[in-house]
Amino acid sequence: MVQDRFPDPETFSVGVMYECLGKRLSLEDLSDTRGHNHAVVSPDISRPGLCLSGYTYKFMYDRIQIFGETEITLLNQLSQQERADALANVFGFPVVCSIVTKGLLPPDELVSAAREKETALFLSPQDTTPLIHDLTDFLGEVFAPHVSLHGTLVDVYGEGLLVMGRSAIGKSEAVLGLVERGHRLVADDLVRVRKAVNRLIGTGDALIGFHMEIRGIGFVSIAELFGVGATKETQSVDLVVRLLDAGLVDEANRSGLEEKFMTIMGVDVPMLEIPVLPGRNITLLLEVAAMMNIQAKDTGCTSAERLNRKLIARMGRKRLRDKYDGEDSNCSQ
């Protein structure tokens, strides 16, 4: 099955999590796919230590349970009966799934309790804290607010350019030109954008992959044609460029002095509106737009602002010169 990099949170289950993270976390499934259909509904994890010791109030059973060294040592110190009782405290709840970390050997009672309750139990050789970080990073992305946008996302010198505009205006052709110049395609036509704190991260649809639809040619596989260096899995969205039919663009912004933004899920992304006219090299314009956005970030102001400041300074000097003309002949530029 083709798996999206970020699975749909609506259908996210223990099985999907295992498929996505199994390798990265070196998970070993002790439950023979039992409980893989359990839905994972929360990006948080839980340490069941308190629950094992009898304090079951507010036990977060709907989170992934992490059995680290604390939990396993506690269980090992108990007698067989006490151990079974302690585990019953936890597995009396409909636990989503459990992970034993640090390559620790789970007591037999833990394995059998999980099997009996049809809930998945995984082993991982990784240390608890790094595993929790990896896991919450991934879950945080899965459950982050997201939106699907019609556009093309491309990495130009590390800057994520989201090219938007009505269909057939030439988004794909322009981006194909960028790929040909050595930039990297992230997603064509459909971009899934996730919000991570105050950044937007875009990725493509797993099925579409790195295919582009070019009118007159059909589907083009960028990864096969240009190589893996021409593609990228995920990319932040740093600049939105809207390609517009000439006439729809406000000519007042020719200087680039007025900054426009597009708000995506509450995040303001700088936006340019480029009128599409015959003979314009949109690819080149996109590349320059990306470079200027990088420069603006580095220097804290746009080149239009710098030019305007110089101009205003020159007018000020000229006014002074006019005023003192004749009085001080040395007052030149």
Next chain:
Amino acid sequence: MMEKIVTVPNKLGIHARPAALIVRSAVEFDCDVWVESPTDKVNAKSIMGVMTLAASGGTAITVSADGPEEIEAVEAVVEVIKSGFGEEMI
């Protein structure tokens, strides 16, 4: 040929934003349009040109046009300058 003299009424003078407003107004008309400071004469349909005038507040500007819509063009550009571009006046 049509021409009119107008004084730049805003404090900052014709910097980039006012220059863009002048150009937006001038390109609407089917004729050549110029703006002229005491030292320079430039095409009013070129944003770079209008900026190089470096016309500060209080400068007298001559707006001229030549072509089928010269009367409307001069009127429109003069109006834009007179408006002070929505900025602080002298």
